[in-house]
Amino acid sequence: MTFQEIITLHPHPSSLDRNALQRCIEDCLDCAASCTACADASLSESDLPMLVRCIRLNLDCADACTATGRIVTRQTAPDLRVISASIEACAAACLACAEECERHAAHHEHCRVCAAVCRRCKQTCDDLLATIG
Amino acid sequence: MTFQEIITLHPHPSSLDRNALQRCIEDCLDCAASCTACADASLSESDLPMLVRCIRLNLDCADACTATGRIVTRQTAPDLRVISASIEACAAACLACAEECERHAAHHEHCRVCAAVCRRCKQTCDDLLATIG
Amino acid sequence: MTFQEIITLHPHPSSLDRNALQRCIEDCLDCAASCTACADASLSESDLPMLVRCIRLNLDCADACTATGRIVTRQTAPDLRVISASIEACAAACLACAEECERHAAHHEHCRVCAAVCRRCKQTCDDLLATIG
Amino acid sequence: MTFQEIITLHPHPSSLDRNALQRCIEDCLDCAASCTACADASLSESDLPMLVRCIRLNLDCADACTATGRIVTRQTAPDLRVISASIEACAAACLACAEECERHAAHHEHCRVCAAVCRRCKQTCDDLLATIG
Numbered sequence: 001m002t003f004q005e006i007i008t009l010h011p012h013p014s015s016l017d018r019n020a021l022q023r024c025i026e027d028c029l030d031c032a033a034s035c036t037a038c039a040d041a042s043l044s045e046s047d048l049p050m051l052v053r054c055i056r057l058n059l060d061c062a063d064a065c066t067a068t069g070r071i072v073t074r075q076t077a078p079d080l081r082v083i084s085a086s087i088e089a090c091a092a093a094c095l096a097c098a099e100e101c102e103r104h105a106a107h108h109e110h111c112r113v114c115a116a117v118c119r120r121c122k123q124t125c126d127d128l129l130a131t132i133g
Numbered sequence: 134m135t136f137q138e139i140i141t142l143h144p145h146p147s148s149l150d151r152n153a154l155q156r157c158i159e160d161c162l163d164c165a166a167s168c169t170a171c172a173d174a175s176l177s178e179s180d181l182p183m184l185v186r187c188i189r190l191n192l193d194c195a196d197a198c199t200a201t202g203r204i205v206t207r208q209t210a211p212d213l214r215v216i217s218a219s220i221e222a223c224a225a226a227c228l229a230c231a232e233e234c235e236r237h238a239a240h241h242e243h244c245r246v247c248a249a250v251c252r253r254c255k256q257t258c259d260d261l262l263a264t265i266g
Numbered sequence: 267m268t269f270q271e272i273i274t275l276h277p278h279p280s281s282l283d284r285n286a287l288q289r290c291i292e293d294c295l296d297c298a299a300s301c302t303a304c305a306d307a308s309l310s311e312s313d314l315p316m317l318v319r320c321i322r323l324n325l326d327c328a329d330a331c332t333a334t335g336r337i338v339t340r341q342t343a344p345d346l347r348v349i350s351a352s353i354e355a356c357a358a359a360c361l362a363c364a365e366e367c368e369r370h371a372a373h374h375e376h377c378r379v380c381a382a383v384c385r386r387c388k389q390t391c392d393d394l395l396a397t398i399g
Numbered sequence: 400m401t402f403q404e405i406i407t408l409h410p411h412p413s414s415l416d417r418n419a420l421q422r423c424i425e426d427c428l429d430c431a432a433s434c435t436a437c438a439d440a441s442l443s444e445s446d447l448p449m450l451v452r453c454i455r456l457n458l459d460c461a462d463a464c465t466a467t468g469r470i471v472t473r474q475t476a477p478d479l480r481v482i483s484a485s486i487e488a489c490a491a492a493c494l495a496c497a498e499e500c501e502r503h504a505a506h507h508e509h510c511r512v513c514a515a516v517c518r519r520c521k522q523t524c525d526d527l528l529a530t531i532g
Contacts, residue, residue, distance in 0.1 A: 001134075001159070002250050003166035009243040010174045026134070029162050033136035033206060040207040041143045043318050052309050053476035059325075060470045060481050066199065067466035071459045071492075073166060074173040077452035082459050085491035092484035093470075110142040117135050176451050185442050186343035192438075192458075193337045193348050200333035204326045204359075210319035212362040215326050215355075222348075222355035226337075229345040267400075267425070268516050269432035275509040276440045292400070295428050299402035299472060306473040307409045332465065339432060340439040376408040383401050 001026070007073065014075035016083075017131040021072065024128040028069030028090065031121035035062040035097060038114035045108065054104055054111065057097040061118060064093035072128070084132055087125045094122035134159070140206065147208035149216075150264040154205065157261040161202030161223065164254035168195040168230060171247035178241065187237055187244065190230040194251060197226035205261070217265055220258045227255035267292070273339065280341035282349075283397040287338065290394040294335030294356065297387035301328040301363060304380035311374065320370055320377065323363040327384060330359035338394070350398055353391045360388035400425070406472065413474035415482075416530040420471065423486070423527040427468030430493060430520035434461040437500065437513035444507065453503055453510065456496040460517060463492035471527070483531055486524045493521035 004022055014021070039058035042051040068090035071083060101115035137155055147154070172191035175184040201223035204216060234248035270288055280287070305324035308317040334356035337349060367381035403421055413420070438457035441450040467489035470482060500514035 001163040001166070002246060003163050003170055005246050006167050006170040006174065006243045006250075009241075009246065010170070011177045011179075025166065029166060030134040030136050033134070033158065033162060033202065034139050036203050036206045037136055037139040037143070040209050040322070041139065043209045043321060044144045046144075048318070049314055052314070055309060056306070056473055056476045057478060057481070060473065060478070060485075062203075063466040063469045064481075064485060067462040069166065070169050070195075070462045073169045074455055074459065076173050076176045077455045079456060079459070079495040082456070082463075082488075082492050082495045085488040086459075086463060089481075089484040089488035093481050096478040096481045108142075110139045113135060113138050113142065117139075173455070176454060181448055181451070185447070188442060189340055189343045189439070190345060190348070193340065193345070193352075196333040196336045197348075197352060200329040203329045207322055207326065210322045212323060212326070215323070215330075215359050215362045218351075218355040218358035219326075219330060222351040225351035226348050229348045267429040267432070268512060269429050269436055271512050272433050272436040272440065272509045272516075275507075275512065276436070277443045277445075291432065295432060296400040296402050299400070299424065299428060299468065300405050302469050302472045303402055303405040303409070306475050307405065309475045310410045312410075328469075335432065336435050336461075339435045342439050342442045374408075376405045379401060379405050379408065383405075 010075045012075070014078050016128070020128040020131045023124050024072050024087070025069055027121040027124040028065040028072065031094060031117050032062045032065035032069065034114045034117040035065065038101065038110050041110040047107070051104065054100050057100045058114070061093040061097040064090045065121065080132060084129060087129050091122050091125040094118040094125065098122060143208045145208070147211050149261070153261040153264050157205050157220070157257050158202055160254040160257040161198040161205065164227060164250050165195045165198035165202065167247045167250040168198065171234065171243050174243040175241070180240070184237060187233050190233045191247070194226040194230040197223045198254065213265060217262060220262050224255050224258040227251040227258065231255060276341045278341070280344050282394070286394040286397045290338050290353070290390050291335055293387040293390040294331040294338065297360060297383050298328045298331035298335065300380045300383040301331065304367065304376050307376040308374070313373070317370065320366050323366050324380070327359040327363040330356045331387065346398060350395060353395050357388050357391040360384040360391065364388060409474045411474070413477050415527070419527040419530045422523050423471050424468055426520040426523040427464040427471065427489065430516050431461045431464035431468065433513045433516040434458070434464065434496060437509050440509040441507070446506070450503060453499050456499050457513070460492040460496040463489045464520065479531060483528060486528050490521050490524040493517040493524065497521060
């Protein structure tokens with residue numbers, strides 16, 4: 001997506017690893033949208049009562065990914081404690097949502113795909129955290 | 134991005150035009166991230182006082198695109214008045230932000246690229262509105 | 267809440283009616299939180315399948331109110347087209363959510379209270395729009 | 400605000416301490432709005448270049464508080480790891496923003512008031528975390 005180009009045009013880029021940063025932003029956006037879509041698809045399923053925890057964690061994960069995606073996008077005057085804690089919160093939300101979506105993956109394709117997106121975003125968050133040290 | 138696949142797996146897809154819908158969601162995400170990145174890059178520019186209006190409209194546009202991207206993603210039990218009004222608000226924010234970013238495009242590449250993303254998102258919103266009637 | 271004091275400390279306040287503005291921001295915050303809470307309470311109700319449309323409109327209304335609350339809070343270099351369109355989108359979301367919550371008000375207290383918050387926020391949005399002209 | 404009443408009407412309230420929970424939600428809302436307003440007021444100050452880091456941390460704190468306020472509001476099928484990590488991220492953002500706002504408190508009343516709101520939200524987050532154990 002085009003926003004990646006804008007990240008590279010910052011006059012004073014942050015010291016964070018560029019590749020890890022850009023993958024984290026993109027995965028946060030994709031995961032936020034995936035969880036919003038999975039929660040909505042679940043609301044229309046005939047076994048809706050089985051999907052209550054899935055919907056709740058989808059909503060949490062969408063909120064965590066949206067906030068973290070915005071915070072990680074900012075490169076001006078960063079505070080690494082804020083960035084690290086936000087990424088950790090995002091990783092926790094992604095992991096919980098992935099585990100719950102996987103319980104429904106056999107019955108619902110949207111849960112199977114959403115679980116994979118959450119797993120990938122969790123890994124990308126961990127990778128970026130590892131570069132921060 | 135993978136979320137597009139989840140949109141197609143909804144058990145009862147909305148009656149909105151699928152292609153127009155998916156482009157709108159993707160452009161809203163890209164525009165929200167682009168405006169967040171452009172506001173942040175502007176904060177680091179040496180001519181920051183010239184960019185105040187740009188930053189303010191970037192922040193508005195990021196908020197409008199984030200909300201509209203979420204609302205348009207939902208296909209369960211849609212209310213077309215809510216969806217149309219949200220897309221119209223998004224288009225208004227994109228237009229205002231594009232016009233302001235264009236005033237700085239000659240001096241700041243991030244404003245030039247962001248203006249193009251905002252123009253495209255404005256057009257995609259208009260296209261989706263046209264299919265709603 | 268304390269944020270109201272910060273609104274009054276802006277070095278160059280916007281020309282919008284101060285009282286109408288502050289009520290709109292506060293009602294948007296209250297309505298966003300109320301709709302988030304009502305959607306969540308509905309997810310735990312035994313007649314959940316009857317509440318699907320209510321949850322969907324709660325989520326839309328929370329997103330619209332969050333974005334509009336942020337946009338209306340900003341007084342620097344305002345664009346009245348952006349502000350008006352955002353308030354109109356918020357009013358539309360509040361109205362749709364109020365109407366749906368009212369259908370469940372007899373059975374669920376949280377829907378009854380949430381409907382009243384949505385009605386009030388709709389009115390406050392209309393009042394602020396009337397001062398913009 | 401009225402949303403507090405809806406929190407109490409949840410059919411299966413979470414096991415979190417009710418008072419600590421409600422104060423956390425309210426302080427997150429107030430802090431998100433305060434930081435949005437402080438960033439905007441700072442954008443209009445004549446010493447704007449001195450306030451760049453303040454604006455950046457205001458924006459981060461608004462995003463963290465908005466996400467955490469939503470996540471903590473949900474009582475259905477909670478995942479305590481997600482909730483704890485989100486509150487910790489919020490507390491980190493509030494602390495960093497408070498420290499930066501305090502550096503400008505002598506010159507800008509909105510920074511002085513915003514710092515106090517951030518300090519209070521940080522404490523309320525810590526208090527809720529302490530009840531989770």
